[in-house]
Each structure stands twice: as C-alpha cells, then as structure tokens.
Amino acid sequence: MTNTENKCKYGLCDGSGWVWEKPVGGREYPQFCKCHIESVKRKRFEKLLKESxxxxxxxxxxxxxxxxxxxxxxxxxxxxxxxxxxxxxxxxxxxxxxxxxxxxxxxxxxxxxxxxxxxxxxxxxxxxxxxxxxxxxxxxxxxxxxxxxxxxxxxxxxxxxxxxxxxxxxxxxxxxxxxxxxxxxxxxxxxxxxxxxxxxxxxxxxxxxxxxxxxxxxxxxxxx
Ligand SMILES: [Zn+2]
Structure with missing residues (x-):
C-alpha cells in the first residue's frame, strides 16, 4: 500500500491502508481503510486540479x-x-x-x-x-x-x-x-x-x- 510510511489518520489501520471486516457469522476479509481511499482520491484530485x-x-x-x-x-x-x-x-x-x-x-x-x-x-x-x-x-x-x-x-x-x-x-x-x-x-x-x-x-x-x-x-x- 501507498501508506506504509504513515500512521493511519483515523487510527483504523496499522498504516498499511487495509482493515479487516468481519461480518456476523462470516469470514474476515480485507477492505481498504478510509485513510487509503482518501489518499488515492487526493492524489487523483491533485492531477485534475491542474485543469482547474x-x-x-x-x-x-x-x-x-x-x-x-x-x-x-x-x-x-x-x-x-x-x-x-x-x-x-x-x-x-x-x-x-x-x-x-x-x-x-x-x-x-x-x-x-x-x-x-x-x-x-x-x-x-x-x-x-x-x-x-x-x-x-x-x-x-x-x-x-x-x-x-x-x-x-x-x-x-x-x-x-x-x-x-x-x-x-x-x-x-x-x-x-x-x-x-x-x-x-x-x-x-x-x-x-x-x-x-x-x-x-x-x-x-x-x-x-x-x-x-x-x-x-x-x-x-x-x-x-
Ligand atoms: Zn488507515
């Protein structure tokens, strides 16, 4: 993940950008952490902003x-x-x-x-x-x-x-x-x-x- 060098802004993940979801009665599965989604969005926006x-x-x-x-x-x-x-x-x-x-x-x-x-x-x-x-x-x-x-x-x-x-x-x-x-x-x-x-x-x-x-x-x- 892109975030390994950072701490999670939300304290949700270990900085890896992944969190584990565990549905009731189901198996755990990995999900992108909110911090990772935001950092991807921000990078994408930085590119787009050049047009603005x-x-x-x-x-x-x-x-x-x-x-x-x-x-x-x-x-x-x-x-x-x-x-x-x-x-x-x-x-x-x-x-x-x-x-x-x-x-x-x-x-x-x-x-x-x-x-x-x-x-x-x-x-x-x-x-x-x-x-x-x-x-x-x-x-x-x-x-x-x-x-x-x-x-x-x-x-x-x-x-x-x-x-x-x-x-x-x-x-x-x-x-x-x-x-x-x-x-x-x-x-x-x-x-x-x-x-x-x-x-x-x-x-x-x-x-x-x-x-x-x-x-x-x-x-x-x-x-x-
Ligand atoms: Zn996180």
Whole structure:
C-alpha cells in the first residue's frame, strides 16, 4: 500500500491502508481503510486540479481581502467564521470572486478536496459533455467535497445544458444532505431573481444548501 510510511489518520489501520471486516457469522476479509481511499482520491484530485482555475487564484486569501464597505466586512466575517456553503450575491466588482476563492484556499489548507470553477466554464463543460478536455472539470464538479461556483446567473441556461446542470446540483444537494459536503455559489442576482435565468428546481437546491450573504460596495475594478 501507498501508506506504509504513515500512521493511519483515523487510527483504523496499522498504516498499511487495509482493515479487516468481519461480518456476523462470516469470514474476515480485507477492505481498504478510509485513510487509503482518501489518499488515492487526493492524489487523483491533485492531477485534475491542474485543469482547474485555483492555481490562478492562489493570492486570493482571506488575509489579502480588504473589506471597504460594511457589507464586505459582514460577508468577510460570515465566510471566515465557518466552512460551509454560501450564496454570495451583489453587484459586479465588489470582491465576490476573491471571497469565494478564499473559502476554497482555506478548505484546501484543511485537506478538504476543493475546487473553484467559473460558471461559464462549467456550462461549456456540460454543453460539451464527454469530450476529452471536459472530463477533468466535470469530475471535479461532481466529486469535490467543496465546490465553489463563481458567477451563476450571468447567462440564461436552457435545454441540454440546463438538464446537466440540474443533475450536478441535485447530486451535490443529495450529498450535502447525506454527508455534509458543501457547495458555494456567487452571483450578481439575488437568489429570488436567479430563477429568471435557470430552472427554479436548481435554484431551490442551491438555496437549500447555501447560507445567503449579500455583499455591496464600490467596484474594486472601477475604483482606480
Ligand atoms: Zn488507515
């Protein structure tokens, strides 16, 4: 096993990555330990992450975020307080992407398999489902234990792409309910207006797994 040099993080195995299951009345059989499954998943994700956008956002941490407006302070404090799902909304250019990236960078630091994907990129991936270069992004979106989707609601989503977006969000919602994985979303639309651009069934699930946080202020980009 890959883990022999390490101690088991969960104290379940002897560091070998194997545990023995003994069903009632049955014979013992070996099973992969939780620590081994996680380490395989993490290695696979490290490869996939090269395809994602977090590498361009490494500087967008909580420490480098400079709130300049009351709602920015509040958003910062709320997001900083706990790792969970957020729906971050407000006008363009007030630092939503920075805050979203900060939650992802924190989660990565906590060894949570995490990724940030911009929604236009995600939609392109879903539209071209199954094409070779889209597989990594789609896998990340489905399997990350923390997914941040930046800038939803910018484009109207219809047809096949909308169905595939529903499947993704529905899957993440079910996993949120069963084992507390998290998904965050940012948008310039308040949640009640999001259903003007996407299926209300998708909006319901997003609202069901995200705490709503409003962020306002002068645009960072036009300030200079
Ligand atoms: Zn173990």
């Amino acid at each position: 956008q977090i590498n361009d956002m490494r500087h967008m941490t909580f420490e480098s975020y400079k709130p300049q407006h009351q709602t920015q302070w509040r958003a910062y404090e709320q997001l900083h307080a706990a790792h969970k799902g957020y729906y971050l909304f407000g006008p363009y250019g007030v630092g939503k992407t920075h805050l979203m990236a900060a939650t992802v960078i924190r989660a990565i630091g906590q060894e949570i398999v995490s990724v940030i994907i911009t929604v236009p990129k995600l939609l392109d991936t879903l539209r071209r489902y199954g094409e070779k270069d889209t597989v990594a992004i789609e896998t990340l979106a489905y399997e990350a234990d923390y997914l941040a989707l930046d800038d939803i609601g910018k484009h109207k989503v219809t047809g096949w792409t909308e169905e595939r977006l529903f499947m993704l969000i529905d899957e993440r919602y079910k996993k949120f309910v069963s084992r507390k994985i998290h998904t965050s979303v940012s948008s310039n639309l308040p949640p009640e207006q999001l259903s003007n651009t996407i299926d209300p069934a998708i909006v319901d699930r997003i609202r069901g797994m995200c705490a709503e946080v409003f962020v306002d202020g002068k645009s960072y980009r036009t300030k200079a």
